[in-house]
Amino acid sequence: MNPQPEPSIVLVTIDRASTSVVLSRSDGKEARFPLTPSPFEDTSVVSRFAYPLAGDALLATTTTGDDVLFELPTRAGADQRAGRLAVYLDQNKWRDVANALTGIGHTTPVEQAAARRLAQWVKERKIILPASAGHYAETTKWSDAARRYQLGLTILQLSRGWQMRDPLQVRRDELRAALARHTAAGTEVPVEAVFTLAPDVIHGAARGWTSSQPSAHLPPVMAFQTASLTSATALIDTMLDTERVSPGSVAGWVEANQKFSDWLDGETRDTQQKRKSIDVLFLNDIRMDIAVEAHAAQLAPESFSDWVTKQAIEDLIVAPALGLLREMLHERHLNKGTTWNTNDLTDMIYLSCGAGYADFVVCERAMGNALKQGIKRLKRPVRVFRRLSEVTDTIDEALTAAGKSADKDPTD
Helix, strand or coil: CCCCCCCCEEEEEEECCCCEEEEEECCCCEEEEECCCCCCCCCCCEEEEEEECCCCEEEEEECCCCEEEEECCCCCCCCCCCCCEEEEECHHHHHHHHHHHHCCCCCCHHHHHHHHHHHHHHHCCCEECCECHHHHHHHHCCCCHHHHHHHHHHHHHHHCCCEECCHHHHHHHHHHHHHHCCCCCCCCCCCCCCEECCCCCCCCHHHCCCCCCCCCCCCHHHHHHHHHHHHHHHHHHHHHCCCCCCCCCCHHHHHHHHHHHHHHHCCCCCHHHHHHHHHHHHHHHCHHHHHHHHHHHCCCHHHHHHHHHHHHHHHHHHCHHHHHHHHHHHHHHHCCCCCCCCHHHHHHHHHHHHHHHCCEEECCHHHHHHHHHHHHHCCCCCCEECCHHHHHHHHHHHHHHCCCCCCCCCCC
16 A cells, blocks of 8 residues: 655635634645734735645635736746737726726727637736736726726736836836946846736836845745745735825926927927937936946946947937837927826836837827837837727737637627
């Protein structure tokens, strides 16, 4: 007779109702340990977190019985996208998806079908729909608690833990890569994966963010798991919390750009001269990032001066995100009579990063047009769409070309 394997812990559950950590074994037995104080705030809607030790996933259940499954990163750093296409949705397109899947708002039958196709492809692991800090900020500020919950739940369920790295950090990474080529060593510095499962990436060090650090006494594997679980649980709990988060103010940025646009409208310069003025504004806007990365690269003063005056714009043009951000600024400022709004900063920062690295982007018409024009000037593939139904047809073609079975709309 073969000896039976020793029972092992297969599932760890943090249970709100019993205020305990539950360790479930392979033989069906379990042990409960009190969890005091409770990690759940009164405004939290999460009832439990479950973490199966054999899989790289986290399951959260809300007090109303809704489930959120997050993929978790592997410590080996393997490519977990596994060929999945990255589709970045602007906030208003996430609202369309939520409306279609939950019935909380109006969408056309065509857009409803498209939203269901996207959800099906996520389930089949053919695409990822990464969430960004912009999505979190835009969702959690809603005053309608019921609709905020449904929208947040939709984003969490379909993003499945995939996030877009903080665009301000991506900006720094692109500058670091550009400046590294001008050091004495002339090294190539890769930009870290922009769409990732890595913990604590939606806010980066570029904006002063510091992630929580596990105890130094933990073994490396356990420390990595702790960091990953802390990040994932925080993202889920924050997005679904019943307390509204008041938005910050970007009035200074809006005012500065409005003044610049109004001034440029009154100038008699030709388009190329105006573009040079916009480039000065652009470089001034990212001057702190440039200074930090130039210092980190240890560029000699004369080399840095040469880069700023002779090479900076050329390097930034080819940078995936910064190049598009520059083009969007040009498009907006060159358009006479442009009115700048508080949403413009978020839209431009996140959409330029999304379009720089995603396979497809879906966004509203005004910013989408500015983005498309910039992409065309840079001679990059235009993969920006206005409607969900437009992008799903193109995704279908891409999946078919890649040899993946692109299923029809499940409602057909």
